[in-house]
Amino acid sequence: xxxxxxxxxxxxxIKNGVFKENTIFRLVISLCPSIAVTNSVxxxxxxxxxxxxxxxMVNTTVALLRRFIHPRIRIPIFMLIISGWVSVVDMxxxxxxxxxxxxxxxxxxxxxxxxxILARAEMFASKNRPLAAFFDGFGSGLGFMIALVVISFFRxxxxxxxxxxxxxxxxxxxxxxxxxxGGFIAVGLLMGFFNWIDIRFYGGKGAGGAAGH
Amino acid sequence: MSHxxxxxxxxxxxxxxxxxxVFTRFLGLCIFFGVSKKMETAIGMSITFTAVMxxxxxxxxxxxxxxxxxxxxxxxxxxxxxxxxxxxxxxxxTIMRKVSPGLYYKLGVYLALISTNCIIVxxxxxxxxxxxxxxxxxSFGLGSGIGFALALxxxxxxxxxxxxxxxxxxxKGMPIAWVxxxxxxxxxxxxxxxxxx
Numbered sequence: 001x002x003x004x005x006x007x008x009x010x011x012x013x014i015k016n017g018v019f020k021e022n023t024i025f026r027l028v029i030s031l032c033p034s035i036a037v038t039n040s041v042x043x044x045x046x047x048x049x050x051x052x053x054x055x056x057m058v059n060t061t062v063a064l065l066r067r068f069i070h071p072r073i074r075i076p077i078f079m080l081i082i083s084g085w086v087s088v089v090d091m092x093x094x095x096x097x098x099x100x101x102x103x104x105x106x107x108x109x110x111x112x113x114x115x116x117i118l119a120r121a122e123m124f125a126s127k128n129r130p131l132a133a134f135f136d137g138f139g140s141g142l143g144f145m146i147a148l149v150v151i152s153f154f155r156x157x158x159x160x161x162x163x164x165x166x167x168x169x170x171x172x173x174x175x176x177x178x179x180x181x182g183g184f185i186a187v188g189l190l191m192g193f194f195n196w197i198d199i200r201f202y203g204g205k206g207a208g209g210a211a212g213h
Numbered sequence: 214m215s216h217x218x219x220x221x222x223x224x225x226x227x228x229x230x231x232x233x234x235v236f237t238r239f240l241g242l243c244i245f246f247g248v249s250k251k252m253e254t255a256i257g258m259s260i261t262f263t264a265v266m267x268x269x270x271x272x273x274x275x276x277x278x279x280x281x282x283x284x285x286x287x288x289x290x291x292x293x294x295x296x297x298x299x300x301x302x303x304x305x306x307t308i309m310r311k312v313s314p315g316l317y318y319k320l321g322v323y324l325a326l327i328s329t330n331c332i333i334v335x336x337x338x339x340x341x342x343x344x345x346x347x348x349x350x351x352s353f354g355l356g357s358g359i360g361f362a363l364a365l366x367x368x369x370x371x372x373x374x375x376x377x378x379x380x381x382x383x384x385k386g387m388p389i390a391w392v393x394x395x396x397x398x399x400x401x402x403x404x405x406x407x408x409x410x
Contacts, residue, residue, distance in 0.1 A: 036239040181399040188391030196383035
């Protein structure tokens with residue numbers, strides 16, 4: 001019975017990360033890569049995977065060490081843990097996904113400075129058991145990945161008329177969508193769209209999140 | 214000498230306008246959207262940011278060239294650069310609080326925000342990867358700082374007007390700011406090809 005209850009709460013943790021506290025569309029933090037790597041679905045998916053991995057592992061590590069970290073120096077320690085895991089991902093990608101790494105390598109390294117990862121470690125992982133922390137990180141990372149894939153889906157579809165490299169629309173593509181400006185437009189419109197859904201069907205205020213960093 | 218100076222100038226222009234961090238490299242967006250609501254905060258952030266950028270570029274160049282390369286630990290660059298930047302920001306924060314409380318009162322808030330900015334880590338990383346020498350790193354750092362300041366002030370002046378505009382309700386706040394940024398970014402693509410490095 002107890003086991004059953006725990007299962008539900010883990011599922012809720014994941015759901016929370018994907019919908020209620022979606023890093024990009026709801027919290028509006030860690031935005032840099034949401035535009036930089038979303039000109040093709042492959043790049044968006046790969047960076048999403050990298051974040052998913054880093055977020056889960058950081059959360060687990062922090063939760064495992066939570067009794068040994070002195071509260072006063074916790075932030076530097078968290079940064080150390082995060083940059084350690086980011087280095088691991090960075091090296092794995094440099095070794096096994098070279099073509100993609102050339103395009104998104106810088107942004108993989110930039111995961112270090114993500115506010116969302118530090119925030120999950122500080123707010124959740126440092127106070128909870130490792131398994132719960134893992135699922136929280138998994139949900140948050142999954143939400144991030146889904147957001148990246150959604151954005152890159154629209155950008156690649158309209159910008160180069162293909163999906164994951166397979167041509168779909170055989171017409172002249174809208175070049176602006178894969179240009180830098182197109183990323184800002186795509187995210188802006190999607191954010192407006194989700195706000196509209198929120199207002200229209202759920203009676204929300206549609207504030208689009210408080211702009212943090 | 215003049216040729217070298219020209220190279221530095223080109224690097225500065227390229228970093229600040231052509232490859233503007235916000236509009237073509239999409240870094241530092243969190244802070245860009247966070248503090249561009251008012252002109253006053255935007256200017257405070259710009260000043261602090263440019264100063265931190267130049268100094269941290271210099272510091273991490275020195276550490277990279279004289280400590281990391283001889284010891285062959287360049288694979289640790291992510292960990293070391295973020296450590297250097299965070300330590301420097303924390304140090305500057307403490308020193309400023311003691312030495313000039315007036316300045317700290319004005320700019321201290323921004324200093325605390327900066328350590329989570331991605332540009333601040335990206336500049337040392339790019340410097341290290343492109344094998345810039347010391348002066349080149351400095352001018353790249355300065356260019357990036359000025360470029361970010363430029364973006365921030367443009368955006369702040371637009372958003373102050375935007376507050377009064379009649380925006381459809383779902384687009385209020387963040388979404389319209391993003392679409393506005395898209396238009397500025399489109400204008401900035403006009404600079405591409407100004408200098409070919």
